[in-house]
Amino acid sequence: MEARPVPFPxxxxxxxxxxxxxxxxxxxxxRLPTILTRAIDTIHRNKNKFFxxxxxxxxxxxxxxxxxxxxxxxxxxxDKPVLPLADGLVDVDAWNRYLxxxxxxxxxxxxxxxxxxxxxxxxxxxxxxxQEALCLNPPMNDFDVFAEGKTQSFFDSQQAIIAICxxxxxxxxNLKPMSEAxxxxxxxKLLQVSLWGNKCDLSISAGQENSQKSSPLDSLEALKPxxxxxxxxxxxSSLVPAHQFNGEEKTSKRVDIILDNAGFELMTDLVLADFxxxxxxxxxxxxxxxxxxxxxxxxxxxxxxxxxxxxxAANHKWMSMCGGQWKRNxxxxxxxxxxxxxxxxxxxxxxxxxxxxxxxxxxxxSDLILFKGDLNYRKLTSDRDWAHTVEFDQALRGFQPAPLxxxxxxxxxxxxxxxxxxxxxxxxQEPDWMTSGKYAVVQxxxxxxx
Ligand SMILES: O=P(O)(O)OC[C@@]1(O)O[C@H](CO)[C@@H](O)[C@@H]1O
Ligand SMILES: [Mn+2]
Numbered sequence: 001m002e003a004r005p006v007p008f009p010x011x012x013x014x015x016x017x018x019x020x021x022x023x024x025x026x027x028x029x030x031r032l033p034t035i036l037t038r039a040i041d042t043i044h045r046n047k048n049k050f051f052x053x054x055x056x057x058x059x060x061x062x063x064x065x066x067x068x069x070x071x072x073x074x075x076x077x078x079d080k081p082v083l084p085l086a087d088g089l090v091d092v093d094a095w096n097r098y099l100x101x102x103x104x105x106x107x108x109x110x111x112x113x114x115x116x117x118x119x120x121x122x123x124x125x126x127x128x129x130x131q132e133a134l135c136l137n138p139p140m141n142d143f144d145v146f147a148e149g150k151t152q153s154f155f156d157s158q159q160a161i162i163a164i165c166x167x168x169x170x171x172x173x174n175l176k177p178m179s180e181a182x183x184x185x186x187x188x189k190l191l192q193v194s195l196w197g198n199k200c201d202l203s204i205s206a207g208q209e210n211s212q213k214s215s216p217l218d219s220l221e222a223l224k225p226x227x228x229x230x231x232x233x234x235x236x237s238s239l240v241p242a243h244q245f246n247g248e249e250k251t252s253k254r255v256d257i258i259l260d261n262a263g264f265e266l267m268t269d270l271v272l273a274d275f276x277x278x279x280x281x282x283x284x285x286x287x288x289x290x291x292x293x294x295x296x297x298x299x300x301x302x303x304x305x306x307x308x309x310x311x312x313a314a315n316h317k318w319m320s321m322c323g324g325q326w327k328r329n330x331x332x333x334x335x336x337x338x339x340x341x342x343x344x345x346x347x348x349x350x351x352x353x354x355x356x357x358x359x360x361x362x363x364x365x366s367d368l369i370l371f372k373g374d375l376n377y378r379k380l381t382s383d384r385d386w387a388h389t390v391e392f393d394q395a396l397r398g399f400q401p402a403p404l405x406x407x408x409x410x411x412x413x414x415x416x417x418x419x420x421x422x423x424x425x426x427x428x429q430e431p432d433w434m435t436s437g438k439y440a441v442v443q444x445x446x447x448x449x450x
Contacts, residue, residue, distance in 0.1 A: 046143075082122075164217070230441075251281060258371045259298070270326060289343075348383065368403050378412055394416075
């Protein structure tokens with residue numbers, strides 16, 4: 001059935017901190033100030049480094065950046081009006097136009113402010129203001145206040161990283177005679193590993209250590225009941241249409257992975273992408289990261305390159321073999337990395353076709369887009385207070401560049417596509433099921449599947 005565009009009256013309001021006691025309210029009141037405080041502490045802890053590297057200029061820049069972030073924290077905590085950006089970066093106009101758009105929507109003519117506006121906008125705006133605080137104070141401008149947490153999360157997940165590198169190398173050794181059924185089984189396993197890799201997110205933990213300690217492969221069976229919607233077979237079919245499996249035939253499929261967190265989650269995405277190419281399920285994989293430090297642990301180009309370098313230099317056989325292969329994949333073009341500014345704007349994805357038509361048409365060339373994580377899910381569904389039984393297709397509100405799948409552990413109170421009473425039953429058992437990170441979805445939508 002054609003997903004009819006949901007007329008305005010049926011699109012519910014955005015999640016917002018204006019609903020006291022809501023998860024949005026608690027995030028803005030408690031978690032975001034904590035994240036800002038940790039960012040200030042990180043800059044303060046590095047003051048000697050700035051002095052050694054840049055002398056007095058470094059010290060001045062460090063002090064200025066800290067005062068910018070302290071002012072930002074005060075604006076947030078006292079619900080001040082949102083300010084236009086003024087740092088001259090490429091996305092400034094898009095951000096300031098968005099502020100005007102939000103202001104025009106305010107029927108009460110009240111200024112757009114932290115506790116009265118859309119949660120999605122305010123949370124994205126905070127990370128963009130952190131970037132402004134650094135960018136306006138060179139030589140701090142390319143300092144990543146979250147880098148330490150991201151690299152630590154990688155080092156704390158070594159055992160799990162060794163396990164998945166070992167696994168993918170073993171699987172790759174036995175690919176050739178593999179039947180379609182076995183290939184699909186391996187694909188589904190690595191799709192779930194990538195799904196659960198999303199638990200390792202430093203935003204929900206407000207920067208607290210949140211790495212993967214054990215091999216996720218050992219717990220896939222035990223985790224299955226926590227997958228609330230599992231469209232994995234449809235994801236497989238978007239790569240291997242029914243009865244068209246031919247182990248010899250070269251595929252022309254392109255897969256795009258909209259990345260989320262660095263550290264262990266990125267490793268699970270790289271392992272999945274390695275398998276897709278090696279098993280002949282995809283000819284090319286396009287990775288999409290963030291153009292600035294984002295939501296504490298999201299992947300930037302520096303994190304992506306650092307991770308590949310770490311693998312290549314690892315003194316573990318299978319890790320370094322993965323690193324060497326992945327470097328070759330990037331060099332030879334089977335893999336490519338992109339970071340369009342749209343991914344670090346506050347826009348809901350139904351705005352992409354109009355606000356970033358170049359990105360939208362890039363994604364239209366994909367055969368399968370994997371959206372990793374919770375923030376992507378919030379943007380896919382416009383971070384609205386939908387009824388849980390609203391169809392995923394409808395919540396996308398016309399965003400359909402290509403067959404797409406969300407691989408998300410639930411960390412925000414928006415969830416669609418559930419069966420009647422499924423949400424109510426979960427709420428009765430575990431009131432925090434939407435925000436604990438314990439549950440997940442593999443949710444698929446395709447322009448062709450109607
Ligand atoms: O996108 P991710 O890394 O899976 O999660 C992002 C997140 O941790 O940040 C926001 C809460 O502050 C929510 O979108 C979610 O809880
Ligand atoms: Mn994230």
